[in-house]
Amino acid sequence: MTPGLKNICIYGAGALGGTLAARLAEGLGEQVCVSVIARGAHLEKIRENGLQLHVAGEDKPSVVAVTATDNPADLPKQDLIITGMKGHQLPAAAEGIATLLSTHSRVVMVLNGIPWWYFHGDEKSERADHRLPELDPGNRLWDAVGPERVIGCVAYQGAEVVEPSVIRLPVRGRFILGEPSGDISADLTAISDLLTRAGVNIIQTADIRGEIWSKLMGNASFNPISALTRALSDRIVAEPALLGLMSRVMTEVHGIATALGHPPAQTVAERLKEAMTIGPHPTSMLQDLLARKPLEYVPLVDTVVRLAHMTGTPVPALETILALIGELDRQNRADAG
Structure with a gap:
């Protein structure tokens, strides 16, 4: 057992958080004390029945008991x-x-x-420690948690809570972990090893921002287009007009990332080719x-447009999508009451 990684809390045990909680509890057993922060019916069913993880292609689901509460x-x-x-x-x-948090968390x-x-700590952009108030109003996260504690994570894992306490995965995905500093630190290595032993597919990176932008090429296109059209992923890539819009959005995102010094490893053509293989998946x-x-349009579209304006990068497709998805969110919130 890796020293110093005994008590592990998944804060937000929805689709992805619940997946990681189940893997840790099942894969490491009594080596770790896994707890989850959840709420409502999901919390009550986790307490009653444990977390159930159904993975396509596996004979039977994982069912694990974890400590569950809505009060940290x-x-x-x-x-x-681990926040989910x-x-x-x-x-x-x-x-x-x-x-x-303790001193070493x-x-x-x-x-x-x-x-x-x-x-x-981002030196490449020449904007080290610039803050993003649209994502952290009043510096609540910056001051209470602290960016120096964070290890970034990019998840390529489709998952859905199909009913309270029950999570379904279409495939086993991967999680990319990286320090904001770019260091392959002892903490990063220890956490990666821990999750790997629990059966999670982990990749370490020295450029977590490049990985963020690589995934964002898909998220900034697939997610809002799917919400605006209610089309599943396979339909979006099959419709030439929607595929063309995706390509324009991806090109704009790639341009912003390059202007900020962290171009994605994938080209737009490579990212589009990958998108064609996703299948009939409902985006988050x-x-x-x-x-x-x-x-969740602020980190996926709104902030991206703000960073485009910061760098002087033209983004007409993203600006149009932002106007539409922002209004859809307002209507959705009003309808929800």
């Missing part, structure tokens, strides 16, 4: 916290996360889009729309 104060200080919340949910959780943040800590934004939940 119920738990001891944690060695490792979306970007717009995180600021409200800042104080709760801080409750769990690290926080792995599984996020789509631009993270609140993006510019921490489409799932949220259908569930009448707030849409």
Whole structure:
């Protein structure tokens, strides 16, 4: 067992967070103490039945018991916290996360889009420690959690909570971990090893920002287009007009990343080719729309447009999508009451 990584809390045990909690609890057993922060019916069913993880192609689901609560104060200080919340949910959780921190705690943040800590220690952009108030209003995360504790995570893992406490994965995906500093640190290596032993497919990177932008080429196109059209991924890539729009968005995202000094390793053509293989998958934004939940468009589109303006990068396709998805989110919130 890796020293110093005994108490592990998954803060936000939805689709991805719940997946990691189940893998850790099943794969490492009594070597670790896994707890989850959840709420509502999901919390109650986790307490009653445990977390159930169904993976396509596997004979039977994993069913694991974990400590579950909606109050971080119920738990001891944690060695490792993994957040499974979306970007717009995180600021409200800042104080709760801080409750769990000890002097040595690290926080792995599984996020789509631009993270609140993006510019921490970023010398390539010449904007080191520039803050993003649209992602961290009032510096709640910056001050309570601290960007120096963060290990960035880019997840390529489709997952869906099909009913409270029950998570379904279409495939086994991968998680890319990296320090904002670019170092392959002892903490990064220890956490990567821990998750690997739990059966999670982990890749370490010295350029987590480049990986963020690489995934964002898909997220900034697939997610809002799917929400605006209600089309699944396979339909979007099969329709020439939508595929052309995806290509324009990806090209704009690639241009912003390059202007900020972290161009994705993939070209637009390579990213589009990869997108063609995804299959009939509902994006997370489409799932949220259908569930009448707030849409995660700020880190995926709004902040991207802001960074484009910061760097003087033209983004007409993204600006159009932002206008449309912003209005769709407002209507969705109003309909949800």
